[in-house]
Amino acid sequence: MPKKSYRKAINEAIAQEMRRDTTVVVIGEDVAGGQGGTGEIDAYGGVLGVTKGLIGEFGEDRVIDTPITESGFIGMAAGAACTGLRPVVELMFVDFIGVCFDQIFNQAAKFRYMFGGKARTPLVIRSMIGGGLRAAAQHSQTLHSIFTHVPGLKVVMPSSPYDAKGLLIQAIRDDDPVIFLEHKTLYDIEEDVPDGSYTIPFGEATATREGDDVTIVALSAMVHRANAVADKLAKENISVEVIDPRTTSPFDEHAVLESISRTGRLVIVDEDTPRCSMASDIAALAAERGFSSLTAPVLRVTCPHTPVPFSPTLEDAYMPSAARIETAVRQCLGS
Amino acid sequence: MTLHAVTVPKWGLAMEEGQIVHWYVAPGARVSTGDALVDIETPKITNTLEAEGPGTIRRILGAEGETLPCGQVIAVLDDGESGEPDVDDFVKNAILSLEAKHPEETTGKTLRPALVDVGSGSLNYLAMGAPTDLSIILIHGFGGDLNNWMFNQPVLAAAGRTISFDLPGHGGSTKTVGNGSIDELALRISVALKSLQLERFHLVGHSLGGAVASKVAASVPGSCASLTLISSAGLGEEINGDYLEAFVVAKRRRELQKVLESLFADPSLVTSDMAEEILRAKRLDGAEAALRQVLAANFADSRQLFGLREQIIHLDIPIMTIWGESDLIIPATHSNGLPGSTQVLAETGHMAHIEKAAEVNTLIAKHIAAA
Numbered sequence: 188m189p190k191k192s193y194r195k196a197i198n199e200a201i202a203q204e205m206r207r208d209t210t211v212v213v214i215g216e217d218v219a220g221g222q223g224g225t226g227e228i229d230a231y232g233g234v235l236g237v238t239k240g241l242i243g244e245f246g247e248d249r250v251i252d253t254p255i256t257e258s259g260f261i262g263m264a265a266g267a268a269c270t271g272l273r274p275v276v277e278l279m280f281v282d283f284i285g286v287c288f289d290q291i292f293n294q295a296a297k298f299r300y301m302f303g304g305k306a307r308t309p310l311v312i313r314s315m316i317g318g319g320l321r322a323a324a325q326h327s328q329t330l331h332s333i334f335t336h337v338p339g340l341k342v343v344m345p346s347s348p349y350d351a352k353g354l355l356i357q358a359i360r361d362d363d364p365v366i367f368l369e370h371k372t373l374y375d376i377e378e379d380v381p382d383g384s385y386t387i388p389f390g391e392a393t394a395t396r397e398g399d400d401v402t403i404v405a406l407s408a409m410v411h412r413a414n415a416v417a418d419k420l421a422k423e424n425i426s427v428e429v430i431d432p433r434t435t436s437p438f439d440e441h442a443v444l445e446s447i448s449r450t451g452r453l454v455i456v457d458e459d460t461p462r463c464s465m466a467s468d469i470a471a472l473a474a475e476r477g478f479s480s481l482t483a484p485v486l487r488v489t490c491p492h493t494p495v496p497f498s499p500t501l502e503d504a505y506m507p508s509a510a511r512i513e514t515a516v517r518q519c520l521g522s
Numbered sequence: 523m524t525l526h527a528v529t530v531p532k533w534g535l536a537m538e539e540g541q542i543v544h545w546y547v548a549p550g551a552r553v554s555t556g557d558a559l560v561d562i563e564t565p566k567i568t569n570t571l572e573a574e575g576p577g578t579i580r581r582i583l584g585a586e587g588e589t590l591p592c593g594q595v596i597a598v599l600d601d602g603e604s605g606e607p608d609v610d611d612f613v614k615n616a617i618l619s620l621e622a623k624h625p626e627e628t629t630g631k632t633l634r635p636a637l638v639d640v641g642s643g644s645l646n647y648l649a650m651g652a653p654t655d656l657s658i659i660l661i662h663g664f665g666g667d668l669n670n671w672m673f674n675q676p677v678l679a680a681a682g683r684t685i686s687f688d689l690p691g692h693g694g695s696t697k698t699v700g701n702g703s704i705d706e707l708a709l710r711i712s713v714a715l716k717s718l719q720l721e722r723f724h725l726v727g728h729s730l731g732g733a734v735a736s737k738v739a740a741s742v743p744g745s746c747a748s749l750t751l752i753s754s755a756g757l758g759e760e761i762n763g764d765y766l767e768a769f770v771v772a773k774r775r776r777e778l779q780k781v782l783e784s785l786f787a788d789p790s791l792v793t794s795d796m797a798e799e800i801l802r803a804k805r806l807d808g809a810e811a812a813l814r815q816v817l818a819a820n821f822a823d824s825r826q827l828f829g830l831r832e833q834i835i836h837l838d839i840p841i842m843t844i845w846g847e848s849d850l851i852i853p854a855t856h857s858n859g860l861p862g863s864t865q866v867l868a869e870t871g872h873m874a875h876i877e878k879a880a881e882v883n884t885l886i887a888k889h890i891a892a893a
Contacts, residue, residue, distance in 0.1 A: 188536075353805060385805040391774060397794055445776075 188379040196348040196380050197237050197313075197369065200355035201275055203384045205245050208273060211359060212249045213241055214264050215277030215313075219252040234279055235315070235374055261287040261312065265295040265364075268310035273359060280326050281314040281368065284333075295364040296339030307362040311355070316344075317370040317408055317458060318495050318506055327495035327502075331406070332464045334366045335435040341365045341389055342436040346373070346410035348380050350433055353387035360386065370408040390437035394446070398426035401516050402446040404469055405429060405456040409507060413456050416512045427516060435465055443469060444477045451482035452519040456507050461489040486515040525580070525604055525612040528559060528597035530590050531571055534672030535633065535648070537564050541589040542596065546570075551579045556880060559597065560584075565795040569673055572880045577601035580609045635668065635694060640713040643696025646688040647714065651679030656722050656747050658890065660686040661711065663729030663753075665769050665813060667693030667803060670728065673879035678886060685718070687711060689731065691812025693803065699812045702819035704730075704756065704828055708737035715745075724890050726750040728875060729852065730820070733830055740833040748840045748893035750886050753849050753872050755820070756830035758856035763824030765851055770813050775801055787848040787871040835861060842889040844882060846870030863889075 191199070205211045217233050219242040232239025242250040253260040257278060264276035278284060284291070291312070298306040318327040334342045341363055345351035351369070358365040395410055396417040405413035410431045417427035428446050432439050447453050453473050457466035466487040473485050488507040496502050530540045543561040547553060553573040560571050577599040584596035595616045598609060637644040648668050658678050662670040668686035678684050690710050691699040700706040711734055715723065724747050727735030732754025739746035755761065765784055772778035779797035783789035804810060820827055834841065841862030845854040851872040857864045865885055867878050875882045 349802075381802070381806065384807045385802070386807070387805060388773060393775065394794070 188381060190377045191348050191352075191380040192375055192377050193345075193348045193351050193369070194235065194237050194374040196352035197355055198239065198241075199380070200352045200359070200384075201238070202241060202244065204273075204275075204356055204359045205241070205249065207384070208359075209249075210271060211273045211275060212251060212267070213238060213245075213275050213277070214251045214253060214260055214267075216253055216255055216260075216279050218242075218277055219247065219250050233277065235371070237313075237369075237374070238277070257283045258286040258290065262290040262294070264310055264312070265290050265298075265308065268295070268308045268364070269298060269306055273309045273311075275311045275313060275359060278312055278314040281316045281330050282325050282328050284314070284330060291334075291340070291364070291366075292337050296337050299363060300339060308364050309359075309362045310364040311358045311361075311367055312364070313355075313367045313369060315371045316368045317372060318490075318502055319372045319408070321497065321499055321502065322371075323497040324494035329368070329407070329459045331366075331368055331435055332459055332468075334368075335438075335465060335468075336463070339364065340436060341434065343367045343389065343434045344407040345369070345433065346395075346405075346407050346431050348376065348378050350387060350393070350431075352380055353385050354389075354433060356384055357386040357389060361389070368407065372408050376411075387433070389434045390439050391434075392430050392432045392439035392442035394428055394442075395431050396427060396429040398428035399449055400426045401452040401454060401519050402428045402430060402443070402450045403454045403456060403512065403516070404443055405431060406435065406465060407458065409456040409458050412507065412509050412512055415509050416516060419509075419513065420516060425516070425520065438468075440472055440476070443472060444480075447473060447477045448480045451480055453477075453481070453485045454488060454512065454515045454519060455485070456488045456512055458507060459489055460492045461487060462492055464489060483519045483521070486519060488512050488515050524601055525609060526575065526577065526599040526601065527595045527612075527616045528571070528573075528599055530562065530584070530592050530594045530596055532592040532676065533564055533569060534566070534669050535635070536566075536669075537592060537672070539589050539591045540564055542584045542586050543568060544586060545582060547579045547582075547597075549579055549582055553577060553579060553599070556884065566793055566799065567791055567796060567876065569879060573599065575599070575601060580604070581613060583613065635688075637694070638714045638717050640690075640710045640717065642700060642710065643690065643698050645690065645696070645710060645714045646694030647718075648675070648686050649683065650675050650685075651681070651683045654682030656724060657683040657685055657720050658724045658726060658886075659711075659715065659720070659735070660684060661725070661727040661731030661735050662686070662689065662692070663731050663755075664766065664816065665692070665800070665804075666728070666731075669693075669799075670873075671875065674875050674883055674886070677879075677883045681887060681890070685720070687714065689734065691809065691816060697806070697808030697812045699815050702812075702815035702817075704733050704737050704820060704830075706819075707734045707816070708741060712738050712742055715742075721745060722747055724748045724750070724893065726752070726886060727754060728752040729872065730755050730816070732756065733820075733828070736830045736834050736837075739837055739839065740830070746837075746839055748842070748890055749834075749837065750842045750844065750889055752844045752874050752882070753846060753852050753854075754843070754856075755826055755852060756828060757834070757843075757860065758831075758853070759825050759829075760853055760856075761821055761824060761826050762851045763821060766817055766821055770810065770817060772801075772804075784850045785872045786877055787846060787869050788877065791877065831860075837861075840889065840893045842885065844874050844885060846872060846874045846877065
């Protein structure tokens with residue numbers, strides 16, 4: 188099976204769905220690649236090259252380059268979704284969501300509910316999240332907890348190329364608005380990804396490591412740090428299970444509860460500020476419905492409650508590191 | 523006198539390295555052909571590597587717990603009485619020649635499945651072994667794919683051309699299965715065999731693939747030189763309908779892993795990686811619908827809706843039936859009253875060719891050689 192990058196997996200998912208369904212369109216800044224500027228069409232394929240090649244195959248009627256007006260084109264995509272298209276709209280950095288709040292939270296997320304189930308909004312908003320690239324406070328946030336908080340939105344956070352392709356195809360075929368969050372440090376990782384189309388259902392976690400001593404629930408890029416810790420501790424005969432929920436809404440509560448019923452210990456690794464976060468939400472789940480399984484306090488490894496620092500030293504200290512994850516796991520075990 | 527290298531085997535297309543789990547032998551041990559040498563773990567399953575010939579173990583070069591690439595020398599077997607310096611030279615040369623080889627050559631990565639057009643789509647197949655007059659055709663069971671033969675095909679290929687197919691709707695084959703009946707599946711395999719210009723062959727089928735193989739043998743008289751049926755469908759009424767349904771329905775790895783455990787007498791053989799790989803195949807567009815169609819066309823209420831016993835009895839070719847004594851999917855009693863030889867293997871479930879690979883390989887090789 189061919190190895191493909193996270194970037195290629197996402198590109199392939201969009202291209203295959205555009206071939207399968209002519210109502211799928213791509214909208215966003217620079218998605219055609221430098222059009223409108225002085226550059227050559229498709230030289231670039233978006234800020235990280237994810238949509239490269241699409242303009243050539245599908246033309247400018249289906250790959251729509253927009254001006255830098257997130258408030259405008261996100262609203263346009265929501266309206267297009269209500270009226271028969273399946274837009275895959277790219278919000279370059281998730282940090283820019285602020286100017287589109289009403290279009291997403293009050294409009295797209297509410298249509299099905301407020302029109303008595305008669306409206307469908309098959310909209311995918313792809314966006315880049317996360318720190319680690321020295322991009323400072325306005326280009327490094329994750330913000331997934333904010334979307335997860337809103338009923339009517341589905342929220343997807345793939346950690347691997349295989350998952351990215353299957354989850355994005357699922358997102359495009361879904362009749363509700365889906366927020367698809369791509370971590371900017373993952374675009375170059377590679378693994379086996381089938382050439383054919385496939386879907387991964389929402390609300391189904393996967394275990395990237397299996398173990399019996401401690402459960403780590405980790406999201407997006409943090410899955411890889413958790414895996415590294417699990418692999419390191421395996422050499423000391425500490426058996427760590429890593430659960431990747433893959434989607435935060437819907438959330439696979441069963442997978443977390445089932446895992447802690449075996450391990451009795453839970454560490455949550457979430458690249459986000461801690462208040463009102465997924466980490467807090469998962470900790471509450473364990474407290475309410477998994478309490479009898481727990482043999483140690485639930486620990487959260489998150490960012491501190493501050494903006495993402497620009498200083499490389501501070502940013503490294505800000506992100507949940509493998510060292511902090513390992514310390515938490517050992518603390519759970521009382522060692 | 524000859525020294526032979528025992529190497530990390532390549533079981534299946536995806537295997538690139540194996541972990542040495544347990545050595546059954548120590549330097550100085552005398553072994554006979556087929557004796558267990560070492561357990562080797564792949565991400566999918568653990569299997570025992572057996573001695574290909576008699577001799578004395580002179581060197582053990584891979585330690586338990588070590589993970590080594592396919593093709594790496596892990597032991598030296600001596601069928602004579604070589605001197606110590608000769609053994610040392612042999613080891614040195616074996617390592618040098620491994621390093622000199624192109625990495626793809628040593629790991630067998632160049633082996634790739636191909637597609638053959640059968641009119642209503644294409645079938646994925648893997649050819650292995652030098653072309654011979656009679657090829658050995660391997661057909662997997664319901665929900666499987668050609669990788670089910672990963673412990674068998676490389677061994678059988680030593681004697682000649684082997685071809686394993688993905689059934690319609692399975693693996694890398696087109697997901698359309700027509701009405702999904704045994705006749706339909708057999709027709710497409712027959713078309714594929716014709717396209718590949720295979721006029722005479724030995725057929726080996728497992729479970730649903732056994733029924734398909736029987737149908738192919740019956741429908742193209744004179745083409746089939748021998749038939750090997752492993753836990754085959756089509757020989758009786760009973761089948762574990764709960765298993766079939768649970769297999770199709772399972773969407774989660776742990777759930778599927780539990781389901782797969784009923785295929786083996788030793789459930790610990792089912793790893794989560796094995797379950798994940800099958801889950802990934804099931805997620806492909808059209809895969810589940812194809813499984814449902816095949817299921818609906820051939821099985822209902824824990825019964826098989828078709829019978830091939832009459833047709834098989836009238837085949838004028840050598841027939842061998844292999845069954846696991848502890849088969850929970852199709853009962854071993856279905857092998858009763860068939861022509862030819864019947865081998866019921868102890869402590870074996872529905873997947874005899876995986877669970878007792880070496881034994882099954884020997885049986886098939888003998889059966890084919892005698893045909």
